[in-house]
Each structure stands twice: as C-alpha cells, then as structure tokens.
Amino acid sequence: MAWILPAVTAGVWVVSKLFGSRDSDPNPTYAAIEARRWAELERDRAIRDLDGMKAQVAQLVQSMQEMQCRTLQFQQEATSAAATAQQRTQEQMRAMVEAERAANAARFAAESAARLATEDSKKKAREAEAERQRTQAALEEAQRAAEASKQDAKRLQRAAEEEKKKADEAIAKSEAARKAAEKDVREATAAKEDAERQLREGIQPVLTPTPxxxxxxxxxxxxxxxxxxxxxxxxxxxxxxxxxxxxxxxxxxxxxxxxxxxxxxxxxxxxxxxxxxxxxxxxxxxxxxxxxxxxxxxxxxxxxxxxxxxxxxxxxxxxxxxxxxxxxxxxxxxxxxxxxxxxxxxxxxxxxxxxxxxxxxxxxxxxxxxxxxxxxxxxxxxxxxxxxxxxxxxxxxxxxxxxxxxxxxxxxxxxxxxxxxxxxxxxxxxxxxxxxxxxxxxxxxxxx
CATH class of the missing domain: 3.40.50.300 (P-loop containing nucleotide triphosphate hydrolases)
Structure with missing residues (x-):
C-alpha cells in the first residue's frame, strides 16, 4: 500500500499545476473569476475527500493486517479453519485494492472536473461522487465481511477446541480400554499359568453349575x-x-x-x-x-x-x-x-x-x-x-x-x-x- 501516498501527492501537484501555473489574464471577466474560484473549491473538496479516503484506506489496511496476524496465529491451531479465514482475508484485500483503484479513478475524475471547470467536469464530479459513495458502500461491505470473518474464526476456534476436548476424552477412554485390556491379558495369562500348574500338580478344574x-x-x-x-x-x-x-x-x-x-x-x-x-x-x-x-x-x-x-x-x-x-x-x-x-x-x-x-x-x-x-x-x-x-x-x-x-x-x-x-x-x-x-x-x- 506504499504507493497510495505518492500517487495522491502527484495528483495534488497536477491540480496545482493546472490551476496555479495558468497565466493570469490582465483583464479577467467576472465569469472567468467565478469559474476559477469554483474550480479551486471543487479541487480543494476533492483533495479533502481523497485525504479522508486515504485515511480510511490506511486504517482499513492496518485493520486487515492485524486481522491477518490473528488469522495466521489461529491457523497454527486449526489449519482448516485458518485456510478459510485466510481465503476470506485475501478476498477482502482484493476488495480493498479494487476500492483503492476506484478511489484513484474518482480522484482523477475530480481533478479533471476541477481543471476543466465545465458542465462536463460537473458531470464527471457527480459521477465521481457517485463512485465515491459506491466505494464507501464497498468499504462498509468489506468491514461487515471482515466482522463476519472474525465471527467465523471464533466459531471455528470454538469448534476446534470442542474437537480437541473430544479427542482428549477419546484418548482417555482409549487409555482406559488399553489398561483394561492389559489387565484382562494379565489375568488370562495368570489363569492359563495357574491351569497349567494345576494340570502339572494333578489338581482338577473347578466347575460351577449354571442356573x-x-x-x-x-x-x-x-x-x-x-x-x-x-x-x-x-x-x-x-x-x-x-x-x-x-x-x-x-x-x-x-x-x-x-x-x-x-x-x-x-x-x-x-x-x-x-x-x-x-x-x-x-x-x-x-x-x-x-x-x-x-x-x-x-x-x-x-x-x-x-x-x-x-x-x-x-x-x-x-x-x-x-x-x-x-x-x-x-x-x-x-x-x-x-x-x-x-x-x-x-x-x-x-x-x-x-x-x-x-x-x-x-x-x-x-x-x-x-x-x-x-x-x-x-x-x-x-x-x-x-x-x-x-x-x-x-x-x-x-x-x-x-x-x-x-x-x-x-x-x-x-x-x-x-x-x-x-x-x-x-x-x-x-x-x-x-x-x-x-x-x-x-x-x-x-x-x-
């Protein structure tokens, strides 16, 4: 995301060049003065919006990075759950990239509108605003998806902990069964040895009548x-x-x-x-x-x-x-x-x-x-x-x-x-x- 700052800075430079380096008409008309003032206002507003979006994008990027760290940490305990979370995080990152691209396009459109200061530029500005709103909506949707991914990660973690508990219980039962089997083997071996000893000593087996x-x-x-x-x-x-x-x-x-x-x-x-x-x-x-x-x-x-x-x-x-x-x-x-x-x-x-x-x-x-x-x-x-x-x-x-x-x-x-x-x-x-x-x-x- 390091390219966002230079790009925004370059955009500001271009706008300043377009509006700041134009030769001043010694006798500008009132309409020209108003058009220029309106263009500068539009430029400033576009720059502020871009700065706000840049801060949001930076905050969202930081949030995504932190979430990715937590997802990677959870991946060590439950590989399958982490893979799902990672996939969703990557999708969100792609969404962020798309949002940034859209923001750049909106910024370019706003600069064009400010530079031209015509009805066409106004139209482009409106389109840029609409695109910004769509971008904002996309950002909110990405945030909701991130929260859902976080909840899914918690759910998967609980499921992994439950499976671990079941596995521990199964291991304990298996260990108890193993000990019982070993005891049965020892008893059977002892009974066999006792029977062999009795046979050698001439002792006859004990018979128990059934009901x-x-x-x-x-x-x-x-x-x-x-x-x-x-x-x-x-x-x-x-x-x-x-x-x-x-x-x-x-x-x-x-x-x-x-x-x-x-x-x-x-x-x-x-x-x-x-x-x-x-x-x-x-x-x-x-x-x-x-x-x-x-x-x-x-x-x-x-x-x-x-x-x-x-x-x-x-x-x-x-x-x-x-x-x-x-x-x-x-x-x-x-x-x-x-x-x-x-x-x-x-x-x-x-x-x-x-x-x-x-x-x-x-x-x-x-x-x-x-x-x-x-x-x-x-x-x-x-x-x-x-x-x-x-x-x-x-x-x-x-x-x-x-x-x-x-x-x-x-x-x-x-x-x-x-x-x-x-x-x-x-x-x-x-x-x-x-x-x-x-x-x-x-x-x-x-x-x-």
Missing part, C-alpha cells in the same frame, strides 16, 4: 422348599443303603427300605422320604463313584450335590479322590458335610477278636472290658486316620462320627441304646445344621 443345571438337579431329586434333603455318598459297598434305612428307623428288610447288598446295587440316585409323613427329611442314596464312568473331580457336579442341604460321606480306612472332591466342593458351596464311619459294631467285634475274644459264652465282665477297649481303639484310630487323610488332602480337620446302623436305627426311633457312640450327636448335628442353613438362606432371600 439351568441347578434347576435340572432340583427337578431330578424332586426338590421341595419345605423339605430337608440329605445326600449319602461313599464308595460302592460301603453301607450307604443300610445307613439310610437306619436314619429312617427301618431295618434292611422292612417295606420301603433302601436295597442293600454286598455288591453295589445303586446306579441312579435313590430318593427315600421319612416313613413318618410329619417328618420333613428326605434321604438320597447316591451311586458309588466306582460304579459310574465319571471322573472323580466331576462326581460332585454330575450328581447335583450342590442342591442338597447336607452331605454325609461314608469313610472306611482311607479317603478316595471322590471323597476329597465332595469335601472340597461342600466347603466351596457352603454345604455342611459329615464324615461318618459306619459298621462300628462289626469293627469293634473284629478288634475284640484280635485282642483274644473268642465267644459270647465268656465271662460277661471280661467281654464288657474287651468291648470298651476295642471301642476306644476304634474311635481313636478312626479319628487319627481321618485327621491324617484330611491333612494329606489339604483340608481342615473336622469331626468324624463313628456309628453302627443298629444303634442309629434305635436312636432314630426315639430309643436310648446302651452301646451308642456318636449316633445321637450325629442326628442332632444334622438336623440342627440343616435347620440353621435353611434359616440363613431364607433371611438372605435365597433358596438352598
């Missing part, structure tokens, strides 16, 4: 909320059926009793309600683990033991893998488990024979002494054996109940047999714990 499997298991045993369901598990031929008959107060040959035999006769779960309809106990004879083609660690879930109120595990001399799986899963599902050593009368008689007992014809006092010694030996050996087996299986110690079917049957019928060992305590513990567990579940709003 559908729980409902199916309940339907299989005819589960009822108002009844207590007791499962009896153990090796084949371990006396489960005889024990269930004793719990119900029945002999092995009584009507409705569970089938008994030397070899395993139970291949499916047997359901045996108490013969007293007022009693809410139902007993279940489970197949011996050795009679089914089921891995030991699948026995608990396969038989649906997770739906019972209590589980009784018959123990002989050593825990089987199935016994250990039942005890482990019982703790996992918070189902009370009871370790029972049955056939106590037979075991005591065998120990008495090892001590020298031969016949019931021997002295009653001697027979009772041998009986008490054999009973104590059986109980002590059984408890030590169970404790050692539990420790070997990494299970906490728990009580073992030593019972015989005949004494247990008498207790179930309300009698007080003289040779009872743990029969009374077993029944009391079973019923008390089952009732307590049911109350806990009802208070928690759960079903067993």
């Amino acid at each position: 559908q499997e729980i409902l199916a298991a309940q339907a299989k045993i005819q589960y009822q909320e108002n009844l207590f369901h007791f499962a009896v598990a153990g090796r084949a031929g371990g006396g489960k059926s005889s024990l269930i008959n004793a719990f119900r107060g029945l002999s092995n040959r009584a009507a409705g009793s569970a089938r008994t035999g030397v070899t395993e006769t139970t291949l499916t779960v047997g359901r045996y309600p108490d013969p007293d309809e007022r009693c809410q106990h139902v007993w279940y004879d489970l197949p011996g683990a050795g009679t089914l083609k089921i891995p030991d660690w699948q026995y608990f879930n396969a038989q649906g033991l997770y739906v019972f109120d209590c589980i009784i595990v018959l123990f002989d001399n050593r825990f089987t893998h199935t016994d250990i799986a039942i005890l482990l899963n019982g703790r996992r599902f918070k189902i009370p488990t009871y370790i029972v050593r049955s056939k106590a009368d037979q075991h005591i008689r065998n120990i008495m024979k090892e001590m020298g007992y031969e016949s019931d014809d021997e002295d009653r006092s001697q027979r009772l002494t041998l009986y008490m010694a054999a009973r104590e030996q059986l109980v002590d050996e059984t408890r030590r054996n169970v404790k050692a087996n539990l420790a070997e299986a990494n299970l906490p110690d728990q009580k073992v109940y030593v019972v015989s079917s005949s004494c247990l049957r008498a207790v179930a019928k309300g009698e007080q047999p003289s040779r009872a060992i743990d029969e009374i305590q077993l029944l009391n513990d079973l019923y008390t714990e089952a009732q307590a567990r049911r109350v806990r579940h009802e208070s928690e709003g759960l079903s067993t």
Whole structure:
C-alpha cells in the first residue's frame, strides 16, 4: 500500500499545476473569476475527500493486517479453519485494492472536473461522487465481511477446541480400554499359568453349575422348599443303603427300605422320604463313584450335590479322590458335610477278636472290658486316620462320627441304646445344621 501516498501527492501537484501555473489574464471577466474560484473549491473538496479516503484506506489496511496476524496465529491451531479465514482475508484485500483503484479513478475524475471547470467536469464530479459513495458502500461491505470473518474464526476456534476436548476424552477412554485390556491379558495369562500348574500338580478344574443345571438337579431329586434333603455318598459297598434305612428307623428288610447288598446295587440316585409323613427329611442314596464312568473331580457336579442341604460321606480306612472332591466342593458351596464311619459294631467285634475274644459264652465282665477297649481303639484310630487323610488332602480337620446302623436305627426311633457312640450327636448335628442353613438362606432371600 506504499504507493497510495505518492500517487495522491502527484495528483495534488497536477491540480496545482493546472490551476496555479495558468497565466493570469490582465483583464479577467467576472465569469472567468467565478469559474476559477469554483474550480479551486471543487479541487480543494476533492483533495479533502481523497485525504479522508486515504485515511480510511490506511486504517482499513492496518485493520486487515492485524486481522491477518490473528488469522495466521489461529491457523497454527486449526489449519482448516485458518485456510478459510485466510481465503476470506485475501478476498477482502482484493476488495480493498479494487476500492483503492476506484478511489484513484474518482480522484482523477475530480481533478479533471476541477481543471476543466465545465458542465462536463460537473458531470464527471457527480459521477465521481457517485463512485465515491459506491466505494464507501464497498468499504462498509468489506468491514461487515471482515466482522463476519472474525465471527467465523471464533466459531471455528470454538469448534476446534470442542474437537480437541473430544479427542482428549477419546484418548482417555482409549487409555482406559488399553489398561483394561492389559489387565484382562494379565489375568488370562495368570489363569492359563495357574491351569497349567494345576494340570502339572494333578489338581482338577473347578466347575460351577449354571442356573439351568441347578434347576435340572432340583427337578431330578424332586426338590421341595419345605423339605430337608440329605445326600449319602461313599464308595460302592460301603453301607450307604443300610445307613439310610437306619436314619429312617427301618431295618434292611422292612417295606420301603433302601436295597442293600454286598455288591453295589445303586446306579441312579435313590430318593427315600421319612416313613413318618410329619417328618420333613428326605434321604438320597447316591451311586458309588466306582460304579459310574465319571471322573472323580466331576462326581460332585454330575450328581447335583450342590442342591442338597447336607452331605454325609461314608469313610472306611482311607479317603478316595471322590471323597476329597465332595469335601472340597461342600466347603466351596457352603454345604455342611459329615464324615461318618459306619459298621462300628462289626469293627469293634473284629478288634475284640484280635485282642483274644473268642465267644459270647465268656465271662460277661471280661467281654464288657474287651468291648470298651476295642471301642476306644476304634474311635481313636478312626479319628487319627481321618485327621491324617484330611491333612494329606489339604483340608481342615473336622469331626468324624463313628456309628453302627443298629444303634442309629434305635436312636432314630426315639430309643436310648446302651452301646451308642456318636449316633445321637450325629442326628442332632444334622438336623440342627440343616435347620440353621435353611434359616440363613431364607433371611438372605435365597433358596438352598
């Protein structure tokens, strides 16, 4: 824009030359004097208008330069927005150039009009004024466009800031997702390593029944909320059926009793309600683990033991893998488990024979002494054996109940047999714990 000043100055010089260097007529007429005075006035007014327009143009140029600086600064933060603003600024600059050109043309027309001082010059002056007004209008339009461009720049800046905020949020979410994925990978890796370790150590996986499997298991045993369901598990031929008959107060040959035999006769779960309809106990004879083609660690879930109120595990001399799986899963599902050593009368008689007992014809006092010694030996050996087996299986110690079917049957019928060992305590513990567990579940709003 440096050329504006010299150009205006040159124009003033030309006008002065035209009007100032003319030879003075020694005898000018009045019309000539008035024409000259009018031309000088027109010249002065044209020069003032040009000076005003020059100041406006200079101010607008300065404003455009400042706006261009702000636009360039914004361009560093939002390239696309700056490009748009720059384009608009360039258009405004072109408009300014056009305005300056128009102003120069108006100035030239005004100078011509002042120089000629004729009707034609007046016409040119009017045209110049009209052109000045159009130029002024163009300047105002350019100012409005500049303000609109400024507002657009602010809007684009806000949009850029909003996009940056969204990008930051997306980055934060991505980082959280990455950390969660890394955590899942670590957990999966740890689970894989733990599974491999368990496989190397012979530890079987933990199986959790689905809700559908729980409902199916309940339907299989005819589960009822108002009844207590007791499962009896153990090796084949371990006396489960005889024990269930004793719990119900029945002999092995009584009507409705569970089938008994030397070899395993139970291949499916047997359901045996108490013969007293007022009693809410139902007993279940489970197949011996050795009679089914089921891995030991699948026995608990396969038989649906997770739906019972209590589980009784018959123990002989050593825990089987199935016994250990039942005890482990019982703790996992918070189902009370009871370790029972049955056939106590037979075991005591065998120990008495090892001590020298031969016949019931021997002295009653001697027979009772041998009986008490054999009973104590059986109980002590059984408890030590169970404790050692539990420790070997990494299970906490728990009580073992030593019972015989005949004494247990008498207790179930309300009698007080003289040779009872743990029969009374077993029944009391079973019923008390089952009732307590049911109350806990009802208070928690759960079903067993």
